[in-house]
Amino acid sequence: MKNLFAAYRDYSAKRALFRRTRDELARLSPAEAADLGIHPGDASRIAHEAVWG
Numbered sequence: 001m002k003n004l005f006a007a008y009r010d011y012s013a014k015r016a017l018f019r020r021t022r023d024e025l026a027r028l029s030p031a032e033a034a035d036l037g038i039h040p041g042d043a044s045r046i047a048h049e050a051v052w053g
Contacts (some may be wrong), residue, residue, distance in 0.1 A: 014051050022047035 025033075025043035033040045 018047050018051045021050055 022043045025038070025046055026040055028036070028038075028040055030040065038046060
């Protein structure tokens with residue numbers, strides 16, 4: 001049972017990190033995103049790769 005709770009805790013932490021990362025990327029201005037070489041519409045994909053690989 002402890003493994004289930006640990007897995008849920010880890011998933012919740014990664015999900016929170018995903019949301020923060022996605023939201024920060026989505027808030028970039030078009031100029032900032034262009035400087036980084038990304039498109040703001042790719043925020044979810046980039047955040048997913050950053051958190052879950």
